[in-house]
Amino acid sequence: MRIARFYGGKDIRVETAPDPEPGPQEVLVQVRAAGICGSDLHGYRRGAAGSGPPRTPGHELAGEVRALGEDVSGLDIGQRVAVEPLVGCGSCRYCRSGDYHLCPDLEHIGGARPGGFAELTVAPADRLYPLPDGISFDEASLLDVFAVAVHALTCVPVQPGERVAVIGTGAIGLSIAQAAAASGGDVAVLGRREHPLQVAAETANAYGIGVTGDDAVGAVLDWSDGMGADVVFEAVGGSADTLALALQLAAPHGRIGAVGSFQEPQTLDVRLGYRRELTLQWVWSYAHRGSRPEFAVALDMLARGQFQAAPLITHRFSLEQIAEAFQVADDKAAAQSIKVLVIP
Ligand SMILES: [Zn+2]
Ligand SMILES: [Zn+2]
Structure with a gap:
């Protein structure tokens, strides 16, 4: 071979x-x-x-x-x-x-x-x-990518009508946007590039926020009537400062799913997390949701068109x-x- x-x-x-x-x-x-x-x-x-x-x-x-x-x-x-x-x-x-x-x-x-x-x-x-x-x-x-998105929603569930901000427009971020939309969330996606933001709009009905030059925090506040996001998923990792941004975007009592794989220690404004009583949940890979393999959940969602x-x-x-x-x-x-x- x-x-x-x-x-x-x-x-x-x-x-x-x-x-x-x-x-x-x-x-x-x-x-x-x-x-x-x-x-x-x-x-x-x-x-x-x-x-x-x-x-x-x-x-x-x-x-x-x-x-x-x-x-x-x-x-x-x-x-x-x-x-x-x-x-x-x-x-x-x-x-x-x-x-x-x-x-x-x-x-x-x-x-x-x-x-x-x-x-x-x-x-x-x-x-x-x-x-x-x-x-x-x-x-x-x-399906491996979609299963990660399923696990993100297992770790940080989204209720219908909640405002969900997704940072990152790679395949994982775009898949989490789709999964959050399938849960009934109102989704905004933050990214640098126009094309994936368009894909997010098409596949997750997501509001796109460009982060180069724009005031990303201000844009999310505008989008959320000044409240901030109920749920934030960070899906960039690497050497970006996007976990710090996630704290800034979250509403009081907001939940943050840290999905990205960081290559170095991060500096976070813990005062924000304290004052807003944020929940920070790390999300790695996937396994089961209850008794079902998340890979099987992802396959079902793909078959139903909830993942594109x-x-x-x-x-x-x-x-x-x-x-x-x-x-x-x-x-x-x-x-x-x-x-x-x-x-x-
Ligand atoms: Zn992978
Ligand atoms: Zn083992």
């Missing part, structure tokens, strides 16, 4: 390797679509030469069942599936309670395990979700073009990219 191998930084090579074989309770999946995630770009941008063997990322993937390992039932060769990339140990207190994203030994398909930037990959059978006919592989590759994947998919590249795909995903402003897919 052909497989992309990441040797560190921007050193990405597409190589030929033996086909992987599924072990017991595992399935061989022919990858049909794999998305580039913001987290895939962290190592890419750092540019450091890797130590140890090269890795194959790609944790946002969908494909077809090619072969079944021992002790796999309920799946057929050729079946169309999405792959949930989280693999917990299965026995710790977090795995047993359903919060396997908090497992100390959590592995990701596309993290510690080889992922979807290859023609073939292996996944535990219980991580596969059969796809309804109406959902394409491209759309299904966004197509407007978020801006680019598609073949596996051989994966280096170019990463450039386009990295340079969002110049390339006007939101979600970039690799189609092996």
